[in-house]
Amino acid sequence: MTSSIIAQVRNLSVQYGTKHVLSDISTSIVQSEIRVILGASGCGKTTLLKAMVGLLKPVAGSIRLFDTEINDQDDPATVEVLKKVGVLFQNCALLGSLTIEDNISLPLQMHTDLPLQVIKEIVSYKLAQVKLTDAGPLLPSELSGGMRKRAALARALVLDPPLLFCDEPSAGLDPVTAAGLDRLLITLRESLGITIVVVTHELHSIESIADNISFLYDGSLFFEGPFTEARKLTGGPVYDFFTRQESNQPLHDETRQDHFVETYQ
């Protein structure tokens, strides 16, 4: 069944300068899977996504997407593979100098020979999918945070990529719109069979979309498996995450508190 593995991460370690962020991560994602990456804020989820699309050079390990090794931008094979990948960035990363329409149509204009008419139609179709019909002629700076997020999702989807990476798609959205996005992702998976990797903190959204989850903790992969399995855990960071508890190790050590009591009373 190796043919159905879409993305494979092997012993990946990533550093920023001398700071270790990810160490020895291995996982593989199969066709039509929706994989949710979880973890506390700042634990390296975005870093993992960026490394998977070749934006960060790992210090060790390798990434294969569609059975092609991902290198940096100078490698034509990587560039070819990236055309089959859609990425929604956490901060949207829309091009500030282009209108929303132009942002969304850019990949089409650069990579296809479709007539302009068709391109325009695709753009308005994608805008409708993310419920942004009127935003086409506006600049990214004229949109709200949530609208920008949806526009960026439309751009990530415009080439109908078989593999989609989403970094917190529903951050900053109201519950109704967020649920709409979840439905959109599920529909895409069902109609086009695309593979989706999502980073999210929304418990509802995880519940409704996740097939498998990968839980990052302290720079490594702490748990990986079906969502239902994850819910069965009764302790540890994954359990804390789902029950919204603060981790059981104390925020401030008790000794300090004692010290104050002693000194002051």
Add this chain to the structure above:
Amino acid sequence: MAFQEKTISLPSALDREWVEKTFGPLEGFNGGDLILDFSQTMRIDSAALCAIRILDKMYKDRGRKLVLRNIAASFLSTLGAAPEPAPAVSKEDFSFHGPLIRAGDRLIAAKETIVHALSVLVEMIYWGTLGILKKQDFRRGILGEQMFQLGYKALGIVALLSFLIGMVLALQAAIQLKTFGAGVFLGPLIGITMVREMGPLLTAIILAGRTGSATTAEIGTMGVGEELDALKTMGINPIQFVVVPKFWAISLTMPVLSICGTVAGIIGGWCIGIFYLDLSSSLYWGQLWQYLFFRDVVAGFIKSVIFSWLIIWIGAFYGFRVRGGAEGVGRETTASVVACIFIIIIADALFSFVI
């Protein structure tokens, strides 16, 4: 003298204002133990809380005691809950690095800089020439807009400055030429200087300030906003997308601007010739044509094209170097303009030997 205890009865609101007023004296208090009486205190804000924590530490270090009397349990728990700040660790500790290692680091950094700069140059030339033929992805209409932005809009300032420089040069020369009765040679003197040197150089310096800096700032801002990353994941080369339209726009407009500047400078010289040296107009132009060769024009043209490539190359290179946030953009933009002008003048000096 025995140290005396001191008791301070705290006000009902322990806030920033209280800290501003009392922290100094309390810190300087050099007696024995200090007793803070909280019996009236109803409210405590974070400034006061932190001040008390600092005092506590300070008193402990001095071997004295700070006593908090009548403190409510809720205050005490907030006092305890504030986490101890992590000890400051300097990011890079170079103290044990020997000078040799440091020199080595510098050398490696310099090598990386050069490699990076060359790769930007090579990619710019590749995507600007061969790459264009491969795909029609030259952004529609963008070239025209860029040419308008960096050409037409710079025309006024280039013409005005060249005119003034032409006048100043002519005036200085005229004073000398007049002494020797050689005023008739003002035409060729100004003509050749402007065509070969001042026209291209002045234009290049103005465009380094306008276009070079704008390129750095634009690319830098795109990098900070992850727009460059987004382009890469879409399979679009940032150099092809951002730099190439500018590359062509500047290559096409700079020679034209340079010619305009040259003509303006020569006209500036003509004004001085007519009004200061009392030359006749036909003499000025006649002498100019007689001594100005096609060679000079070509030299000026080649210079202006090469300068334009230097400007866009250095502007783009510094743009891709931007790290951090807005401050990084500012820093690299400044560096880009300085480097650009520096390298243009060096290149100009080299040209004087070659053509």
